[in-house]
Amino acid sequence: xxxxxxxxxxxxxxxxxxxxxxxxxxxxxxxxxxxxxxxxxxxxxxxxxxxxxxxxxxxxxxxxxxxxxxxxxxxxxxxxxxxxxxxxxxxxxx
Numbered sequence: 001x002x003x004x005x006x007x008x009x010x011x012x013x014x015x016x017x018x019x020x021x022x023x024x025x026x027x028x029x030x031x032x033x034x035x036x037x038x039x040x041x042x043x044x045x046x047x048x049x050x051x052x053x054x055x056x057x058x059x060x061x062x063x064x065x066x067x068x069x070x071x072x073x074x075x076x077x078x079x080x081x082x083x084x085x086x087x088x089x090x091x092x093x094x
Contacts (some may be wrong), residue, residue, distance in 0.1 A: 038065035054078045 042065070043050045050059045054074035059067055069075040 035065040 016072045039050060051057065052070035052074050053058055053068045054077055059070045
């Protein structure tokens with residue numbers, strides 16, 4: 001899946017109260033506005049910073065707005081920990 005436009009959304013001066021999103025004079029602007037609103041919601045929920053659930057580092061603005069982890073390694077580490085905690089096996093293991 002393609003990443004979002006890296007220059008489309010960035011933190012504002014009073015982060016996390018505002019997020020700047022850039023638009024163009026014509027066309028549909030809803031997707032950037034919705035992404036900016038989702039990023040602000042994530043930041044407010046995380047105590048003022050949009051942070052990774054695994055390592056606690058800030059999530060880069062180049063990630064999707066619904067991203068919970070800062071990179072693939074953190075996402076995989078969390079999945080392995082969940083599998084180990086439940087004792088579940090991978091589908092292809094017997």
